Structure formats: C-alpha cells, structure tokens
Amino acid sequence: VVQGTIPFKHFAFHSFDKDTEESAELRNNPSLEELADKLEVLNAIGKVLGYRPQEIELARAKKAEERGGFDARRYLEATD
Helix, strand or coil, X not given: CCCCXXXXXXXXXXXXXXXXXXXXXXXXXCCHHHHHHHHHHHXXXXXXXXXXXXXXXXXXXXXHHHHCCCCCCCCCCCCC
C-alpha cells in the first residue's frame, strides 16, 4: 500500500473522483463495507464544503419530507 497526502486545495477535486470510484465498487459489491466506504467519502466532501454529517442528515431528512425519498423507489424523470 502506498499512501500520500493530498494538498487541501486539491482535496475536494480528488474526493469527487474517489466518490465515483466508491460508487462503482458499491455497484459491483453491494456490501455493508462498500456502503461504509461510500459514506466516508461523502462525509469527507461535506467537511471540505464546510458541513458536518449532522447538517447533511438534517438537509436530507427535510428534502425527503418535502419531496419524498427513495424508500418508495420513486425517482424524478424530468422537471418542467
């Protein structure tokens, strides 16, 4: 394993790439471990953008209440 440190100014950019990688891994292996990896990357992106995990969860819950969530397996096909 080779590790390095990403300069802060580049961290958000690399985090989005890592999110894409973790999404592919989760799609190929839908496991708790891969889901945890995905969540870790999303929380890191949120931190770079200045949000705490609790703030993100509150925003998610509010949107789900106002617009519905994925529990019903519905998704938005188009907007006017």
